[in-house]
Amino acid sequence: MSFELELLEQRRAKLEQIEALGFAAYPYKFDFSHTVAQITEAYASQSAEELAQAKPEVRVCGRLQAIRGHGKAGFADLTQGGSRLQIYVRKDAVGERAFHLYELLDLGDLVGVEGYLFRTRTGELSVHVTNLTLLAKAMLPMPEKWHGLQDVEARYRQRYLDLLANPEVRKVFAVRSRLIRALRSAMERRGYIEVETPMMQPQAGGAAARPFHTHHNALDLDLYLRIAPELYLKRLVVGGFDRVYEINRNFRNEGISTHHNPEFTMLEFYQAYSDYRDLIALTEQLLPEVVMEACGTTSVEFGEYRIDFSRFHRYTMRQAIREFWPEDASRPAIEDFCDRRRTLAVVEAWNRLNPSQPLLAPPEETNGSTIANLFEAVCETKLVQPTFICEFPVEVSPLAKSKPDEPGWVERFELYVAGMEIANAYSELNDPEEQRKRFEAQMALREQGVAEAHGMDEDYIRALCYGMPPTAGEGIGIDRLTMLVTNSRSIRDVILFPLLRPETATPDGSQ
């Protein structure tokens, strides 16, 4: 028998002994008078004398995280919801039967205790137990008590153990929850209505990404998991919801990295009678507001940086390439991006400065794509403090409205923080004829083999034909924002169950 099975057998035997003592192995409930957190908070300031006088009675439950035996007495740490409370079990106080139960307990067991509060010789608030019950047994051993669970793979695969063994993980997800709650209430305060739009779509639109495929049997219908809610949310704006938002999952069938999980959470919202400038103003208000609510400050540690969400920088994409160009002699001019040949010369200059990582700019690529790629290569990692990058090439923005004076550029911004794209927003294109032309241009790209190019969406164009008010829309990546406010270097550390290969045994027995 393997050691692991032996441990399991030991605990089965203990559970049988516990039942033989007359305790239920899996009782149905425990009537607690306090949570552990309520007790530690309410009695924190009471002295040993005050407690000895009052002997406050409590019924409290949780998981045993440490057991310290002393012969005919013993201590244990009861944890619940990330809080800890010591219990003290004496044979003469609980009786033979309950003390025998105490001796059969293992680390990880869930128990309920009844007793009175006191302070030990060393001053620690503890429950002097008069009644002990088992609520559920841990049949497998818990991770080690002071190093926690370190194995990264095990932490993701068995997140429940990660949460039990590593208190800071629990904190990350508490902050994530506060952040989402803050965003929701910030949107509600501004008069936005929360909606839910289809996750399964006959056509995956609203972004440039490859989708996941699925199938509905009864309708015999091929469907895609959505890559963005955008086109549905704008249909709702046509329908008269002037301010809508959705906080939900998007699915993109792309690579996995420290900044990308195949499913990720976005806040996406639309505001009628507004343009992207209004959304810059909104974002400048919104982020400090929600970051303050989630962490109690607007400036947060992120790796080697301190990120200040109360101050925003701003460049156009063309300005940013100039600004962050590494060398004066070859610094491009704004006019260099007007024409294909001059843009390619800028790429060549960049590649001369970075021969090890040359930027590929195939001749058939649109000039807009080349400029956007150039921007990412030159600037992205340097945008540490919150920075708006405004005005994108029309070729990479098929759903955004052109600038009135420069049809090749659109009214759009992306917000960068710590080298990551956090938000993306634009003045929405609401001219159905122009939208049709944009879709046609995208389809032409798709024919050239650009798999993530946008498809034609006739129903969306029909919706625009009924008239969409001038509208601005924005998406904010919740996972990445959570990374920033929890100082997490990997997106997997802010997603409870990140996608991993399943741990199935292969024919040769390996994993």
Place this chain on the structure above:
RNA sequence: GGGCCGGUAGCUCAGUUGGCAGAGCAUCUGCCUUUUAAGCAGAGGGUCGCGGGUUCGAGUCCCGCCCGGCUCACCA
């Protein structure tokens, strides 16, 4: 997909030039009625990720594979 790093007891980790598979925690037995990384004495626990190869001998060297991490590419 490329590059680099890792996988040894339930957990956290050592393992030297190729020479008997180790420690701490956890577990088990005994002692212990205010400890808190409780303590003391003893015991058990291993497919060294998987499969080949080299060798008298492989955790260690070589090849292939699996899983994971970081990074580059792609993307948000």
